Amino acid sequence: MQHTILLCGGSGQRLWPLSGAIRSKMFLNLLPAPGGGTESMIGRVCRQLDQAGLGDSALFVTHKDQQALVRRYTGGGYPVIGEPHKRGTFTAAALGVLHLYAGGTAKPEDTICVAPADMFADDDFFRLFHQFTDVLAASGAELALLGTRPARPSDQYGYIVPGPDIAGAYAPVIAFEEKPTRPRAEELLRAAALWNCGVFAFRLSFMLSQLQQMGLPAELKAFADCYPGLPVLSFDKEVAERTSSAVVLRHEGEWRDLGSWAALSAELQQPVTGAGGIWGESADTAIVNELNIPLHVIGVPGIVAVASHDGILVAGKHEANAIKEIMQLNAAVPGYGESSWGSYTVLDRTAGGPQQILTIKLSILPDCELPETTCHYRKHWHIVSGYGEILRNGHYAAAHPGDFFTINPGEQHGIKAHTAMELIELRMPGEADEKPIYN
Structure with a gap:
């Protein structure tokens, strides 16, 4: 059986100010959708996974702070697990593999495909995933990758140097080169090198052996407990570039990295x-x-x-x-954030020494809840539109446009929206820090 692990990560700084630590580029609802309108990168990938027959075996791995947001943008149709800390693509892939293994979903002989969740490729790209199991078996390789023909010499991508094709299906990997200089990229194009698409396939037992060689636990809880002390580990550097037996499948169609404004604006x-x-x-x-x-x-x-x-x-x-x-x-405090329940926008920050008064607009989706939590600052909520219920210390009160509520420090509070709701929050005073306004 084959399983697909989608990695959701990145700081999103190249697409600032729309993306950042709280809202990654994969959540930007800007790409044309087939039926009209727009869709996000992660929404597009989910649609293509389902069309290729890969959706039922897909698992998303993200940082715990974005776990609810990934569930929202994937429609709640896929399992999503959260990393306790960001520790690179190898560590995230290993966490996903151990999650599948510990739950009995995957066996040591199963094929695991690891891919970025913010890919932009045609439908044929995803259909190639079905070939990984047969290619690993036929080649005897430990690792199989996807590469695509470069559109131009670029210093922004990693390259795979392949050997001659075998049976027209795959080629041995001769070397990897990560983001070469422009002159070297031109040489690589002449040598028929491929852009590395960041897609890796291997048997689950291969990952278990890699963890053993690195002195890391191959048991889920023990591995998760190690997270705080782990360095940032890249799958490319820790595995791909050190594996002596790797092959590459060639994708001849559309593939692009939409990680720059030049690339994204073209779509x-x-x-x-x-x-x-x-x-x-x-x-x-x-x-x-x-x-x-x-x-x-x-x-x-x-x-x-x-x-x-x-x-x-x-x-x-x-x-x-x-x-x-x-x-x-010049890191800035985010003024916008999203979660499973909706979004918030900071309208104003009025400084007063080490403290500041925040004016925030909350937009809550229909039938969603702002989770109950303890109030750390005095805050006032003014309902602008929609209706629902305000939860305070275990008691619900109806909330309609024009209603005004005061929440005192120490009170348990939350909101349950029956329709889409908008409200203005005045938080006073609050400590000036870089923590998300809401999770």
């Missing part, structure tokens, strides 16, 4: 998303605006103009990746 249905417009000589310019105020570009070609509650970016499309280094040096 948008129209050049302007949100309020605003493009005017004059502004060819190859795109606007993505989440704010309720218009954003206009006049006579500036080849740029992206992106606005959200976390900030505003205006950059040349091919220079926009520099935002990652800028944000690493």
